[in-house]
Amino acid sequence: xxxxxxxxxxxxxxxxxxxxxxxxxxxxxxxxxxxxxxxxxxxxxxxxxxxxxxxxxxxxxxxxxxxxxxxxxxxxxxxxxxxxxxxxxxxxxxxxxxxxxxxxxxxxxxxxxxxxxxxxxxxxxxxxxxxxxxxxxxxxxxxxxxxxxxxxxxxxxxxxxxxxxxxxxxxxxxxxxxxxxxxxxxxxxxxxxxxxxxxxxxxxxxxxxxxxxxxxxxxxxxxxxxxxxxxxxxxxxxxxxxxxxxxxxxxxxxxxxxxxxxxxxxxxxxxxxxxxxxxxxxxxxxxxxxxxxxxxxxxxxxxxxxxxxxxxxxxxxxxxxxxxxxxxxxxxxxxxxxxxxxxxxxxxxxxxxxxxxxxxxxxxxxxxxxxxxxxxxxxxxxxxxxxxxxxxxxxxxxxxxxxxxxxxxxxxxxxxxxxxxxxxxxxxxxxxxxxxxxxxxxxxxxxxxxxxxxxxxxxxxxxxxxxxxxxxxxxxxxxxxxxxxxxxxxxxxxxxxxxxxxxxxxxxxxxxxxxxxxxxxxxxxxx
Numbered sequence: 001x002x003x004x005x006x007x008x009x010x011x012x013x014x015x016x017x018x019x020x021x022x023x024x025x026x027x028x029x030x031x032x033x034x035x036x037x038x039x040x041x042x043x044x045x046x047x048x049x050x051x052x053x054x055x056x057x058x059x060x061x062x063x064x065x066x067x068x069x070x071x072x073x074x075x076x077x078x079x080x081x082x083x084x085x086x087x088x089x090x091x092x093x094x095x096x097x098x099x100x101x102x103x104x105x106x107x108x109x110x111x112x113x114x115x116x117x118x119x120x121x122x123x124x125x126x127x128x129x130x131x132x133x134x135x136x137x138x139x140x141x142x143x144x145x146x147x148x149x150x151x152x153x154x155x156x157x158x159x160x161x162x163x164x165x166x167x168x169x170x171x172x173x174x175x176x177x178x179x180x181x182x183x184x185x186x187x188x189x190x191x192x193x194x195x196x197x198x199x200x201x202x203x204x205x206x207x208x209x210x211x212x213x214x215x216x217x218x219x220x221x222x223x224x225x226x227x228x229x230x231x232x233x234x235x236x237x238x239x240x241x242x243x244x245x246x247x248x249x250x251x252x253x254x255x256x257x258x259x260x261x262x263x264x265x266x267x268x269x270x271x272x273x274x275x276x277x278x279x280x281x282x283x284x285x286x287x288x289x290x291x292x293x294x295x296x297x298x299x300x301x302x303x304x305x306x307x308x309x310x311x312x313x314x315x316x317x318x319x320x321x322x323x324x325x326x327x328x329x330x331x332x333x334x335x336x337x338x339x340x341x342x343x344x345x346x347x348x349x350x351x352x353x354x355x356x357x358x359x360x361x362x363x364x365x366x367x368x369x370x371x372x373x374x375x376x377x378x379x380x381x382x383x384x385x386x387x388x389x390x391x392x393x394x395x396x397x398x399x400x401x402x403x404x405x406x407x408x409x410x411x412x413x414x415x416x417x418x419x420x421x422x423x424x425x426x427x428x429x430x431x432x433x434x435x436x437x438x439x440x441x442x443x444x445x446x447x448x449x450x451x452x453x454x455x456x457x458x459x460x461x462x463x464x465x466x467x468x469x470x471x472x473x474x475x476x477x478x479x480x481x482x483x484x485x486x487x488x489x490x491x492x493x494x495x496x497x498x499x500x501x502x503x504x505x506x507x508x509x510x511x512x513x514x515x516x517x518x519x520x521x522x523x524x525x526x527x
Contacts, residue, residue, distance in 0.1 A: 002021070002067070002069065002070055002071070003021075003022055003070075003071050003073050003446075004019045004020060004021060004022075004027060004066065004070050004071070004072055004073065005019070005020050005022065005072070005073050005074055005075075005076065005437040005438075005440050005441050005446070006018065006019050006020075006059065006062060006072060006074075006075045006076070006229075006437065006440075007020060007075075007076045007077075007078070007248075007430070007432075007433035007434055007435070007436035007437030007438075007440065008055060008058070008059065008075065008076065008077045008078070008079075008159075008162065008433060008436060009078050009079065009241060009244070009430065009432035009433040009436060010034075010051065010055055010077070010078070010079035010080065010158050010159060010162060011034075011079070011080055011241065011432070012034075012036065012080045012099065012100075012101065013033060013034060013035075013036060014031055014032070014033055014034065015031065015032055015033075015034050015051070015054050015055050015058055016029060016030070016031040016058060016430060016432075016433050017029070017030050017031075017055070017058035017059045017061070017062045017433070018062070018430045018433040018434070018437070019062050019065075019066065019072075020433075020434060020437045020457075022073075022441065022446060022456075022457075023456065023457060024428070024434065024438075024456070024457025024458060024459075026428060026429070026430060026434075027065075027066075028062050028065040028066070029062070029430060029433075030057070030058040030059075030061035030062050031058060032054045032057060032058055034046060034050065034051055034054055035050075036099065036101075037096065040104070042102070042103035042104060042106075043098075043102055043103070043104050044098070044099040044100075044101045044102040044103075044132075045096040045097060045098055045099060045102070046096060046097045046099060047096055047097075048085060048087075048093040048096065048097050048161055049093060051097070051158070051161070051162070052161065052162060052165045055162050055165075056165075056223070056226040056227050059075075059227040059228070059229060060226070060227050060228045063227065063228040063229055064228065072229055072230065072233055073234075073440070073441065073444055073446060074215070074233065074234040074235070074236055074440035074441065074443060074444045074446075075166065075219070075229070075233055075234070075235045075236070075440060076235075076236045076238050076435075076436035076437050076438070076439045076440030076441075076443075077159045077162050077163050077166070077235065077236075077238045077436055078159055078238050078239055078240065078241045078244035078245075078432050078433070078435060078436040079157070079158035079159035079162065079240075079241055080099065080100060080157075080158045080241060081100060081157060081158070081176055081240040081241060081242060082099075082100035082132050082133055082134060082157070082179065083097055083098055083099040083100045083102070083132055083134065083137070083157065083158065084097065084098045084134050084137040084138060084141070084155060085097045085155070085156055085157055085158060085160065085161045086148070086151075086152040086154070086155055087152070087153060087154050087156075087161070087164070087170075088151050088152065088153050089153040091154075091164065091168075091170070094148050094151045094152050095145070095148050097158070097161075098132075098137050098141075099132065100132035100133075101132055101346075102131060102132050102137065103131045103132075103346070104131065104137075104140055105131045105132075105136045105137050105139065105140040106131045106355075108131075108136050108139050108140060109129055109130060109131055109133075109136055112129055112136075112197070113129075117196055117197055120196040121135075121180055121193055121196055121197065124183055124184065124190050124192050124193050124196070125178060125179060125180050125181070125182055125183065125184050125190065125193055126178070126184035126274065126296075127178060127179035127180060127184075128353070129179075129180060130349065130353070133179055133180055134155060134157070134179070134180065134181070135180040135181070135193070135194075135197060135199070135202070136180075138155065138199065138202060139197065139199065142199070152205060153205065154170050154205055154206075154207050155202070155205045155206065155207075156170070156171075156172045156176075156207050157172060157176045157177075157240070159176065159238050159240070159241075160172045160176065160207065163216055163217075163235055163237070163238070165223060166217075166219055166220070166223045166227075166235045167216055167217030167218060167219065167220060167223070167235050168217065168220050169208075169216045169217040170207040170208065171207050171208045171209070171210040171216045171237060172206075172207050172208075172209060172210070172237075173209065173210055173211065173212040173237045173238060173239060173240075174187040174188075174209060174211070174212070175212060175239040175240045175243045175295075176239070176240040177189070177206070177209060178240075180193055181193060181206060182209075184274045185274050187274075188209065189203075189206060189209060191203055210237040211237060212236075212237050212238055212239045212243075212439055213236060213237065213439050213442040213443045213450075214236065214237050214443055215234045215235065215236055215237075215443045215444065216235055216236065216237050217234075217235055218231070218232040218233060218234055218235065219231050219232060219233045219235065234440070234443065234444050235440075236436075236439050236440040236442075236443035236444070237439070237443070238436050238439055238440075239435065239436075239439060241432045242260075242266055242268065242295070242297055242299070243268075243295050243435070244431075244432050244435030244436050244439070245258065245260060245266075245402065245431045245432045245435055246258035246268055246270065246295060246400070246435070247435045247438060247439075247450055247453075247454060248428075248430075248431035248432060248433070248434035248435030248436075248437075248438065249400040249401075249402050249426045249431040249434075249435075249458075250400045250424065250426045250454055250458040250460070251268075251270055251399075251400045251454075252270065252293075252450050252451045252453075252454040252455075253270060253451065254270050254271055254272035254293070254394075255269070255270065255394060255396060255397065255398075256269070256270050256396055256398050256399075256400065257269045257270075257389065257396025257398065257399035257400070257421065258270075258295075258399065258400045258401075258402075259385060259399055259400070259401050259402075259403075259415075260401075260402050260403040261303060261304060261381070261385070261401065261402075261403040261404060261405025261406065261415075262303055262304055262403035262404050262405070263303050263304065263305060264299050264300060264301055264302075264303045265299070265300040265301075265302050265303045265381065265384060265385055265388070266297060266298075266299045266300075267297060267298050267299075267300070267385055267388040267389055267392070268295045268296060268297030268298070268392070269295065269296055269297075269389075269392050269393070269394050269395075269396045270293060270294075270295055271293065271294040271295065271296060271393065271394060272292060272293060272294075273292070273294065274294050293450065296392050296393055296394075297392075298350035298351055298388040298391065298392065299349065299350055300348065300349065300350045300351070300384055300385070300387075300388055301342065301343075301344040301346060301347070301348050301349060301350075302341040302342065302343075302348070302380070302381050302384035302385075303381070303403075303405075304381075304403070304404045304405060305343060305344070306339075306341040306343045306359065306377050306380065306381055307374075307377055307378065307381065309343060310373065310374045310377040311323055311374065314370050314373050314374055314377075315370055315371075315374055323374055324408065324410045324411075326370075326371040326374070327371050327372075327374050327375035327378060327410075328410055330371060330372060330375045332379075332417075332470060332473040332474060332477060333379075333473065333477045334368075334372050334375045334376040334379060335367070335368065335372055336363045336365070337361060337362075337363050337364060337368050337372050337373065337375075337376040338361070338362040338363050338376060338379075338380070338477075338480060338481060338484060339359070339360070339361050339362075339373075339376035339377050339379065339380035340357075340359055340360050340362070340380055340481070340484070340485050340488075341359055341377065341380040341381045341384050342357040342358050342359045342360075342485075343358075343359040350388055350391075351387050351388050351390070351391040354489065354492065356492040356493050356495070356496050357485070357492055358492060358495070360488070361373065361376065362484055378410075378411060378414060379414070379418070379477070380481075381405075382411075382414050382415055382418040382419075382474075383418060383474075383477070383478055383481045385415065385418070385419065386418050386419050386474070386478055387478075387481070387482065389419060389421075395421075396421055397420075397421050397422065398421060398422045398424060399415075399419065399421045399422070399423055399424065400424045400425075400426055401415065401423050401424065401425055402425075402426065402431050406425050409462075409464075412425065412462075412464045413464045413467075415464070416464040416465060416466045416467075417466050417467055417470035417471055417473075417474055418470075418474040418478075419466070420466045420471045420474075420475075421466060422463055422464065422465055422466070423463065423464040424460055424462075424463045425460065425461045425462040425463065425464075426458060426459070426460060426461060427458075427459045427460065427461040434457070438450070438453040438454065438457060441453055
């Protein structure tokens with residue numbers, strides 16, 4: 001008989017269940033897409049019922065592939081963080097989940113920033129409020145959907161909803177609840193946060209706070225039928241996906257870093273005490289995790305979509321390797337061409353928060369080629385990662401890298417040079433699910449601690465050391481990168497205002513086609 005642990009990673013768009021050996025080897029995986037609904041512009045929601053059904057489907061498919069003599073030791077769950085997942089007193093969803101990427105509550109964030117509430121909350125929980133934060137969404141619901149607010153009995157997060165469906169227990173953990181409910185020093189619930197935002201009644205909606213490595217319950221009879229797993233199988237509390245991915249990739253000791261270069265760029269460091277810094281840059285969050293460990297992280301919008309766009313629109317080549325062959329010979333600084341990778345229509349959120357930020361090339365001349373443009377994009381994403389680590393409380397000299405960016409040796413070497421850190425590529429692929437599985441193993445006594453679990457299950461596929469001469473060059477180019485975007489803040493805001501003016505002019509012109517527009521002498525081209 002062989003023992004296996006199953007980890008569930010319920011991401012924003014894909015849900016995965018993975019079976020692992022006790023040595024960390026990936027055995028079987030099932031994944032399914034989970035659609036994000038957008039009922040209005042800027043909104044992002046998901047059906048809680050569908051999220052559970054699809055999770056049960058992946059668990060069932062993994063169970064079907066296990067051998068008859070395989071024993072499932074435990075199930076661990078991680079998932080997308082933040083957002084607002086509400087159930088009523090019967091444990092049924094109040095409404096579709098409002099996700100971390102939802103922007104409907106933006107005005108409340110601005111209000112809290114202006115009246116100092118955001119600073120009060122940061123001082124308590126060590127995190128920056130943003131529209132997708134649970135408490136901000138609750139404020140929106142209270143004023144815009146009072147019937148949903150009144151009906152809500154429990155507020156928790158994606159993984160917690162899935163654990164409830166598996167066990168019937170309403171719980172969360174300190175990492176998921178860190179923003180905005182947990183005191184950053186004690187890792188316990190804070191009523192001060194609720195008083196600061198004028199919503200003390202939310203205290204009654206918070207579920208039991210359970211350590212990420214603690215068993216919350218066993219599979220119910222109903223969950224066993226839906227998943228095919230044995231009734232009573234232990235389910236462990238778990239971490240938010242960001243923290244689970246860090247440990248799943250191998251970062252478990254204070255001072256180690258973890259980065260996921262994918263659709264976004266998630267960067268974090270492991271700490272042995274709650275940070276006491278006064279940083280207020282962008283969306284910066286503190287997560288209380290386990291065994292006296294914390295992580296501090298920033299999630300930037302500057303991920304691989306920049307490179308996908310550049311290859312498709314600039315190079316018009318489908319072969320990744322061919323592109324890299326051309327750009328590798330270009331020196332640091334792309335012969336004076338700088339790129340700011342703020343390509344997302346949502347702007348940037350770390351290490352500065354500006355929804356109006358946009359991507360831009362700077363320093364372009366007729367000597368620059370397509371390869372220069374693409375090289376500048378590679379460098380822009382790397383410099384954005386450096387920018388995040390510069391704003392984290394402890395410099396990581398070893399960073400475990402995963403995500404699409406980890407598939408390029410050329411880019412990994414650039415990360416090492418730009419960050420002046422050893423870039424470690426861990427073996428494996430499903431690090432969120434693996435992190436959840438490791439926590440399940442700790443909770444059931446298979447491993448003694450996070451560090452022991454990581455040591456027993458992790459191996460390095462490849463590593464990249466920084467080259468001193470390149471480190472010096474990127475240090476200088478980084479100064480230009482930050483000076484340039486800081487000088488553009490007002491221009492970004494003005495661009496948005498001007499664009500709205502242009503749209504209004506166009507609408508007015510369309511509404512009055514018979515009117516002639518008189519161009520004054522002070523306009524360009526006037527006589």
